[in-house]
Amino acid sequence: MEKFHSQRLYIPPFPFLLFLLQFSSLHLFSSAYNPPDKYFINCGSNQGVSTSRRSFVGDKNSGSVSFTKQNSISVENTNQSQNSNNSTLYNTARVFRQQSSYAFDINDVGNSTNYLVRLHFLVFPSTVDLSSAVFDVSASGFLLLHNFTAKNNTNTPLVKEFYLPINANKKFRIYFTPLESSLAFVNAIEFFPAPPVNFSLGEAIKVGQQQGQKTGSSSVFQTVYRINVGGQEIESNDEIIWRNWDTDDKFLISKGNSKESQFYSNPPNYLSEDGEYVAPALVYQTAREMDVNASGGSNITWGFNVNKSAGHLVRFHFCDIISVSLGVIVFNLYINGNFSKAIDPTDNSTLLATPFHYDFSVGSHGSDVMNIGIGLSKKTTENNAFLNGLEILEIKRGLALTPVENEESGNKKTKAPIVIGSAIGGFALLCILVVGFFKLRRRKMKPVENSSWGQVPPYVGGGSSHSRIADPTINGSPLPNLHLGLKIPFAEIQLATKNFNSKLIIGKGGFGNVYKGTLVNGTKVAVKRSAPGSGQGLPEFQTEITILSKIRHRHLVSLIGYCDERSEMILVYEFVEKGTLRDHLYNPGLPRLSWKQRLEICIGAANGLHYLHKGLSGGIIHRDVKSTNILLDKNHVAKVSDFGLSKSGPLDEFETHVSTNVKGTLGYLDPEYFRTQQLTEKSDVYSFGVVLLEVLCARPAIDTLLPREQMNLAEWAMKCKNKGLLEDIIDPSIKGQINPNSLRKFSETAEKCLQDDSGDRPAMSDVIWDLEFALQLQKMPVLRQPHEDSTVNSSSAFLRPNVEYLPSVSTTADNDDDNEYGLSNVCDFSEVSASEVFSLLKTDGAK
Incomplete structure (x- = not known):
């Protein structure tokens, strides 16, 4: 905390000591800050308004303030007699139909690096519907207001106040950017050097x-x-x-x-x-x-x-x-x-x-x-x-794009710099083309592993058109080269999403909004855009590009491309029509998934995770397996998505010595990983076990509205299973569909995944086998003894199908489990796929 003593300061005779005194850690207030007399702007008017030691000047008559006149109109309050604000400041407004700005001369205001900006908004009746305005406001390269609307129930002015760092001796601009088919407006602006409040x-x-x-x-x-x-x-x-x-x-x-x-x-x-x-x-x-x-x-x-x-x-x-x-x-x-x-x-x-x-x-x-x-x-x-x-x-935190300002064509003073700049730019472009030609020729002469991979320029900073992909590290290791063929120009993404039209938003997450779009070649895509220039999620952005650029699998969402221009972080994926698995479990407006569909979805997702763990990619741990990160295409084929938290590298290294900051989602998080910070592929297995229970019960992993003992789905479901009450918490929409033998195998699989000790959990390959088994059991008829009452609910007891034989290929499941189904381990099928094994299954009446 700053301390100030009410004593007379001794001014040393040496200028250098005076400099040190002025900029010491005490941060003494500058002497005698004077309240400013500008800038106070009455927007949309040629009249001045005076109020409490302030004189608001009409923006039409202000010589030191300019606005883009060709893109704006002024409107007046058509019902000024009912203006309850008792201030004529809110009787006019400046309206913008496209991105426009106010420009302030600050070279004569002083050398303060912090300025105070107040923006005044009031929706009033006029020839333009101000209540429909939705817009962004930016200044100093920062996004101040996003998707802003001034409409409110109290019909009172909204005043938005900001403290901004601004360099002296240059123009300061405030940009107003209407969103799709909307408008922007402002009633008044205050802009002056901030008092010595020392926010830091x-x-x-x-x-x-x-x-x-x-x-x-x-x-x-x-x-x-x-x-x-x-x-x-x-x-x-x-x-x-x-x-x-x-x-x-x-x-x-x-x-x-x-x-x-x-x-x-x-x-x-x-x-x-x-x-x-x-x-x-x-x-x-x-x-x-x-x-x-x-x-x-x-x-x-x-x-x-x-x-x-x-x-x-x-x-x-x-x-x-x-x-x-x-x-x-x-x-x-x-x-x-x-x-x-x-x-x-x-x-x-x-x-x-x-x-x-x-x-x-x-x-x-x-x-x-x-x-x-x-x-x-x-x-x-x-x-x-x-x-x-x-x-x-x-x-x-949000950075904003700063447009290049074009001076009026009639300004002769700017013509020479423009011509010179064009000539210099043309010469520079010619040099770049020549250098690029020789580099390309040299590259062709050298043997390379993959000529389409290249180094991405380092991230320069907010407002830059350079890449945001950093050279140094991702997850503690050097960032590999990124596939430049995946880069998509920002302009093309704008076109695909109709300039990020809010009507095309199909999802929202921690990274940002997800838009449905169509590329110029007709490809349907999902566009995930971070809050423009926020800088948040940059490691996740880099990781997802790195992971998805080297994997392709039917049950993993494909990356179409990415954009990192102008402080943007945008990922473009294949469009997966039916949305998230979570939506289909909880959304009452969507058709209920059958038990057979749910099993097939779980098997697909498990295959995707198995490929991550053991595929050609060299070992990837997802770290955020949950129902919202499993998407369904038009045929309900599951695709695992969202690799922003993933870790890549040889899995044996993870299992032995890699510790990492714990990341994931509450309710799905592996308790052993949370305790030890030791990451293994079995952490994904635990999370997938929670997803299996979600699929069975159609309730969230954590539900704070339930009694404490029922909040955590994993704990509650396992307690119910151990008490023989699992059927009581099954999704009512599928209770009558489930073959009891399929239910038993499915619940046992989930239980194995949820073991506290990761060593007791199965590998994803074993999970796939068990789920395939549960699917085949679902297809079998349940045979009853003649004396059984056919009206009894078939799920009231686990019944044994009439099976000739089926070997167990699971490396973690107990063989006795399969013997309970009347199976015998006749021969070794360790090299046979699960589908091939099940093709040998012979059951009376099986479809």
């Missing part, structure tokens, strides 16, 4: 997972919440830099254990002359404290809805206005239920009523609710805790 991830205390988090001045923040804890709402017109501070009442999880402190009438003891820009006096003159008598010492907790896939910077504002003397209160601060820091006001000042703050960098934790709490500490002489203010900012 590099100085924040880290909480939770921080993987992939940006640091330092390159971070972009969006204000999500700004709370005056224990006080009244502070409106923008009453604040020094026009920030809104909301009350905390609606975020309190329990109000009975807290109380609002009395208003502190004296001004706070700021440690810096610019301290009020961090938070105004009104924030520090009120607080919420514990009501110890009512709460019994329980924590005060607030809950906030957040983007669960994003990281956040959380700033806590403190000012001890409740203690009678210094050093009597020490309390604990909690984030998401975990202890984060002990708060002792004396660590920051020797005076009461002195503002200070702490910043925390909170990684995404898979929940859309962030809990903030304060509670008692054992290190205190007075049982109390307090909080004055709170700010939560989302860390923006």
Whole structure:
């Protein structure tokens, strides 16, 4: 935490020492920050609007601000008399039908590297339907708003606020990009050097997972919440830099254990002359404290809805206005239920009523609710805790494409550079062609293993047109060359998906949206696109290309191509018509799969996994086997997909010494792998065992709505099997279809897969054999004795088919299991495929 002392600074006589003082780790605020007088833009108007020390200039008359006029129109509120906002700022808007921008001159604004941007939106009645607007907003190469719509039920303005790093002495542009057949609009824009608030991830205390988090001045923040804890709402017109501070009442999880402190009438003891820009006096003159008598010492907790896939910077504002003397209160601060820091006001000042703050960098934790709490500490002489203010900012990760700006054709000053640039570009292209010709000729003269494989250019960074595929490593080993023949131009993918039309989305996952598309040659494809330029999932992206570029199998999804241009990460697969296995198990709108179909799907998926483990690829462990990663084509043929978490290499090395960060999906995760971090192919076998139970029971691997003992499908199903109650949890739609002998073999196979010790689990080849056996048993008639009542449910007991013989080829199954079916191990069929073995099966009445 920054510490500031109210003493006169001694200025050294040497410029170098002065430089060190200005840029020391204390990060002293720049002296006398002055509230800006520009830029405040009233969009779509030629009229100015004044409000609380701000003068919004109409964008039609602003000499230092320009917008792409040919792509925009201005609209007015046709019902201004009912404008409940009491501000003419929201009576006009600028509307864009295609990507357009506002450009700001910043070379005379100063050398601040952080700027504050506020965008104002209000849907009002006009000649254009603003409520239908869906668009993106980007600036400084970052995607600020994605699929944004300003429509809301309260008919109040939406103000979106961002802190951005911007280089001085250049134009700054804000881009508005309408989505497919839509429009974009904005009512007003504020853009000025940020006050000395010093938001920085590099100085924040880290909480939770921080993987992939940006640091330092390159971070972009969006204000999500700004709370005056224990006080009244502070409106923008009453604040020094026009920030809104909301009350905390609606975020309190329990109000009975807290109380609002009395208003502190004296001004706070700021440690810096610019301290009020961090938070105004009104924030520090009120607080919420514990009501110890009512709460019994329980924590005060607030809950906030957040983007669960994003990281956040959380700033806590403190000012001890409740203690009678210094050093009597020490309390604990909690984030998401975990202890984060002990708060002792004396660590920051020797005076009461002195503002200070702490910043925390909170990684995404898979929940859309962030809990903030304060509670008692054992290190205190007075049982109390307090909080004055709170700010939560989302860390923006999405990079955005920056279009090349074309100057007006009438600008003669640009003609010469354009001509020169064209000449230089043409000469450079000629040189590249010549060099490429000689390289190609040299390559043809040299013997190579595969001339179609080449080195992919290294990832350069956001906004670059270069490849995102990095040279260094994937999974700790050098990234092999990638098949350049698989690269598909971004423009072709845009065309195939109609510019990523939201109507073509067929799935969503952790990586991004999946679109249905059609390539120019008529091939139907599935296009999986990461959030543009996010940088998240890059290792998975690289791994999937590496894995899929060297495997082909009927039961594995094929990679058609990929795109890594302009900060994009896009994978293009064969289109698998019927979607995921999970959809066909749970979606009531889809036809129910028969038991025979389910067995065939499981056998297909097992074959795909067996090929990964033992095929020509040299050994691949999938690591994320689950029902959503098994797709079904138009004939219900199973295809294993999603290889982003896969590990490749000789399997004997995995089994002996390879430890790895545990990755997978809760409910499918191999408990031995979780405990030991030792990865083997048997981890996939365990996950597949859970899938088998999903297929049988048609319920999720984890269902938190069920009683605790039933939440985990693997544990619950095995308990039911051991008690002879497995039939009670079978999918009701197939109960009457299952041959009891097929059910028995199927359930035994699942049980073997789910053994705690990986050494007790079968190989995938044995799983295939057992499932083929269960399928053949399903095709057999169930023979009954004459005295049996034909009305009795055939699944009430396991009955024995009339089988001549069938040898067991399983290397892990107990031979006694097969003997229970009346089989005898007559000869060795270890070299015979399962289908060939079953062709020798002779059963009376078998189809």
